[in-house]
Amino acid sequence: MIFQTYPLIKIAITLSCDIHRICFGLIGFSSLRLFRIAPGLETCMFSAMFQRFYFDHVIMERAAYLRRQGVETLSSEVQNFVYIPTWQDKNLIREGGEPAAVFVRGDDARWLKENSTLMTFLGIEGSTAYYGADISHLEDPGLADLPDGTLFEDLRRLATAIDNKTAGYLAYARALAHWNRNQLYCGSCGAVTESRKSGHERLCTNDICGRSHFPRTDPAVIMLVTHPNEEKCLLGHNKRFEGLRFSTVAGFVEPGESLEHAVAREVKEETGVDITDITYQASQPWPFPASIMLGFRAKGTTTVINCIDEELVEARWFTRDEVREMGGARDMLPPAQFSISRWLIDAWLDEV
Numbered sequence: 001m002i003f004q005t006y007p008l009i010k011i012a013i014t015l016s017c018d019i020h021r022i023c024f025g026l027i028g029f030s031s032l033r034l035f036r037i038a039p040g041l042e043t044c045m046f047s048a049m050f051q052r053f054y055f056d057h058v059i060m061e062r063a064a065y066l067r068r069q070g071v072e073t074l075s076s077e078v079q080n081f082v083y084i085p086t087w088q089d090k091n092l093i094r095e096g097g098e099p100a101a102v103f104v105r106g107d108d109a110r111w112l113k114e115n116s117t118l119m120t121f122l123g124i125e126g127s128t129a130y131y132g133a134d135i136s137h138l139e140d141p142g143l144a145d146l147p148d149g150t151l152f153e154d155l156r157r158l159a160t161a162i163d164n165k166t167a168g169y170l171a172y173a174r175a176l177a178h179w180n181r182n183q184l185y186c187g188s189c190g191a192v193t194e195s196r197k198s199g200h201e202r203l204c205t206n207d208i209c210g211r212s213h214f215p216r217t218d219p220a221v222i223m224l225v226t227h228p229n230e231e232k233c234l235l236g237h238n239k240r241f242e243g244l245r246f247s248t249v250a251g252f253v254e255p256g257e258s259l260e261h262a263v264a265r266e267v268k269e270e271t272g273v274d275i276t277d278i279t280y281q282a283s284q285p286w287p288f289p290a291s292i293m294l295g296f297r298a299k300g301t302t303t304v305i306n307c308i309d310e311e312l313v314e315a316r317w318f319t320r321d322e323v324r325e326m327g328g329a330r331d332m333l334p335p336a337q338f339s340i341s342r343w344l345i346d347a348w349l350d351e352v
């Protein structure tokens with residue numbers, strides 16, 4: 001099966017930031033913090049979330065119990081309101097110099113609040129509530145009354161320029177807006193749907209049907225396969241990659257399939273290699289538009305490579321030294337920093 005998000009991965013692959021090595025020390029550490037939202041209402045969140053990959057650092061509390069409340073009600077519980085504008089799957093950034101995300105607040109948000117066709121409640125962080133504000137109905141986003149010097153841009157083009165936390169917030173707002181815009185009609189009866197729970201549910205308006213629809217996330221598996229002698233790993237060059245970049249094998253989970261079966265099937269289809277010892281490692285959100293990468297390790301039981309489904313132009317067994325030399329003297333490139341593919345490879349490199 002073709003892994004349709006690979007073209008997107010290659011953009012993230014350009015990440016040059018090395019923050020993940022700094023944050024790597026956070027793995028295994030978490031502190032559970034209690035904080036008060038309103039008198040008598042306590043909830044908890046992980047205040048120090050694990051951060052290994054891009055888009056995995058959405059530290060706001062999603063506060064699902066507040067999704068039924070309007071802004072007016074929330075005003076008694078939070079002091080600040082921040083709006084993250086989206087337009088046709090793009091996020092608002094400041095023009096010129098280093099790109100920077102634009103979160104709109106205060107008087108600057110008046111036009112957005114009055115004109116966005118969809119306001120989604122994202123969550124709270126401290127005393128600040130975050131909302132997504134979608135204006136995709138505008139043919140020309142230039143008609144919007146937004147802060148000067150801003151424009152809408154594809155988040156994936158900004159991945160190298162903005163911090164992981166901000167990127168996570170932008171991705172969250174974008175993903176929820178995308179789902180709402182693509183769920184305007186009921187999949188069961190075709191009637192119009194209406195937003196509920198501040199953009200986290202859509203309800204069919206046909207009284208006979210009345211089906212509720214919820215945001216979906218499509219699981220994709222991504223796996224590092226080691227050679228039977230564990231001295232090499234299996235990497236492939238996808239036909240969609242720019243340059244001679246090699247990455248771990250990946251693909252979508254199919255209906256009626258366990259994650260482990262999906263891992264074994266994808267490796268077989270893309271490389272012809274049989275595997276065993278399939279073990280889950282970690283996950284990376286990939287909301288473009290609605291996926292999550294589920295990372296695995298596995299061990300080959302065969303070594304002959306045959307790129308059966310032609311998704312990969314080429315696949316090879318690489319020694320650790322060959323992988324370490326990627327991006328240096330060799331023409332071949334490794335996956336990007338901050339990608340789960342790179343993390344899986346780095347973990348294997350660090351084993352010796």
Ligand SMILES: [Zn+2]
Pocket residue numbers: 186187188189190191204205206209210211
């Ligand atoms: Zn319906």
